[in-house]
Amino acid sequence: MTAPLAGTGITSAHSVHANLTAASLVQQAMVRQEGRLSADGAFIGLTGQHTGRSVADKFVVDEPETTAQIWWGKVNQKLDAAKYEVFLKRVRGYLGSQKELFTQDLYAGADPKFRIKVRLVTTNAWHALFARNMFIRPAEAELAGFTPDYTILHAPELESVPAEDGGRPGSTTLIGLSFAQKIIAIAGTSYAGEIKKSIFTVMNWLLPAQGVLPMHCSANVGKEGDTALFFGLSGTGKTTLSSDPERALIGDDEHGWSDKGVFNFEGGCYAKVIKLSQEAEPQIWNASHRFGTVLENVVADKHGRLDLEDGSLTENTRSCYPIEFIPNTQPGGMGGLPKNVVMLTADAFGVLPPISKLTPAQAMYHFMSGYTAKVAGTEKGLGKEPQATFSSCFGAPFLPRHPEVYGKMLAELIARDGAQVWLVNTGWTGGSYGTGSRMSIQHTRALLRAALDGSLAQVEFVQEPFFGLAIPKAVQGIPANVLNPRDSWADKAAYDATAKKLVGLFEKNFETFAGAVSEDVKAAAIRAAA
Structure with missing residues (x-):
């Protein structure tokens, strides 16, 4: 050796x-004496003053x-x-x-x-x-x-x-x-x-x-061999939504898209576990309660029993485990060419629809935008109002090359392989953070499954007026007022004002990359009504 x-x-x-x-x-x-064991045998490590990336x-x-x-x-x-x-x-x-x-x-x-x-x-x-x-x-x-x-x-x-x-x-x-x-x-x-x-x-x-596109995304594959990608920043649900009992997990965070298909960069998962629910996220919960897992800054009592609700050390509590701790995984960490691409956002303003179908130009626009919103409690120093976050390619901190390089590659791959792109809001509905409620994970999963199995593409879509997004008019099992976010707000004038505010933030961010995109992407950009 x-x-x-x-x-x-x-x-x-x-x-x-x-x-x-x-x-x-x-x-x-x-x-x-580097740390301690949980009651289930997971290793708990504390990281001191640095509880996130520096x-x-x-x-x-x-x-x-x-x-x-x-x-x-x-x-x-x-x-x-x-x-x-x-x-x-x-x-x-x-x-x-x-x-x-x-x-x-x-x-x-x-x-x-x-x-x-x-x-x-x-x-x-x-x-x-x-x-x-x-x-x-x-x-x-x-x-x-x-x-x-x-x-x-x-x-x-x-x-x-x-x-x-x-x-x-x-x-x-x-x-x-x-x-x-x-x-x-x-x-x-x-x-x-x-x-x-x-x-x-x-x-x-x-x-x-x-010639390979590196991506900050999770990926899984259905029983018919159809591969799906899930882009999103931290806290938007990449790990949660890709860990689906009905689909085999390829990986939860980092992948490459080659001319042959998709492959995982990693052999494990690094899940955010603050307020992790055993009922809603059983796969991640079970993986976090066993020997061999590393828990980072997770609070436990004197007997080692975990308190996943406790964010006193940080809201960025983490669980790191080998991917095989998830029961349904794709052997070899590789899948075919993507059939569906999902872009996740946790919209704390509560104005984006739970799911919308994107054109190729809109897909490029939202990939370059990389939008989500942070709220009080997720990071120190945040006030009561949501703060919009834009991170090019849903992973700007990890891009050594200009975002334009990755954006152009994605556009070419979507065109070449014919993938359908969806924008999914896992954030708030019925109002902004503090007024509305978090989007139901059951509704999100149901809409995603309909998108991935092809049935959602068959329903009638209508265009909402603020962001130009195509949203399904009706989906079986999903309340109509959930599909159209304006209908979920009691105060429609407040919705209109908040939507206009977010449109303005998208417009301002677009200025940072407008010169690097094609005319059709510029035409698809979100902008205020004249």
Whole structure:
């Protein structure tokens, strides 16, 4: 077997635990007092001050080989190459000085043609277990001679020095990604999502050049072999809606769309579990209550009994488990060409319909918009009013290339493969957040199933006036006032005013990408009535 630190630049280490199994990693984590077990045997890890991604502390190294192709700005902040070398030396020196290190050799990409080999080096057993759950685990024979394409050097307890390392002034956290050296160095944050999303960023960098669209979406496949994609930002329901007992799960978050079909980047799921309902989401609930799962910032009582309603540590509580913990999964993590594409939004303004059918031009527009709305309780500092969030391609923080690259690829793939696109609102109905109620998951599931089995396409559609969306006039089992959001509001004037407000926010956001889209997409853009 290849030396566990080969290619990492770490020249000294006391003890290296390479490719331990889940049981061994849990044992190590408990011995090292890294966390505790739930009553059901899941490992509970706490991440301290960082309970989400440190967006402002993520940097991409400015290197001659790649600089011209990177979408520089707030998403991809430049890190001076010389400063990065100082940072790398610091991280390597720190890791080399530790009494124990944990490494995991893993794959990203279920399709062997497009997968990459990843080596994680970390100071904590539970972070190694997170990565083992999250990525694809090679067979034992494949570990012999394993040579990584990309390496993650993970030093969560190490504080970076901004003046020397090139990070954000005043911050001791730094995530530095070098595409030329194929190294990601992470310091100053224990939030495990940084490991996952750094590799997603790498896949977003590599795959477009190979003719594959990388996507921030979940995917599943029906009994007839029909593949469906679910785009959406955090909290919109990607994981929940794709984990459907009637359809086989391909994956819950990251996929590629090639000329052959869809493939998962990962071998696990990373579900948000705040207020998780056993009745509404039994698959995720069951996976979160068993040995081998990693629970992040989840509250439990002294007996280890979980309180999934408790958001005192963060609303961003998470459960990370191997995909096989879901009973109905697609073998091999691959599916055929998509027949349906679903774009999810949690509209806290309560004015978007629960489902609408999009034209190809509208699909491109909503993909580039990437809309959802945040509400008080989901992030610190939010007031009572919903806040619109627009994230290009439903994943702007992970796009090293310009969104235009991914947008054009999606438009070409939809045209080539003839996929039908749907916009689904999992947010509010009958009023905005604070007045209305959350969309019934039973209604959402029923509408989605009708869309995916083809029956919804057969009903009569009408166009609502504010967003130009085609909505079904009647669907069996769904109240008529649910289908048309204006009908669900008691105060129609308030609905009109709120809808106009959201139209204005869409208009303003469109200005950021209007120059990068075709004339038919411009014509499909949401705009206020003249």
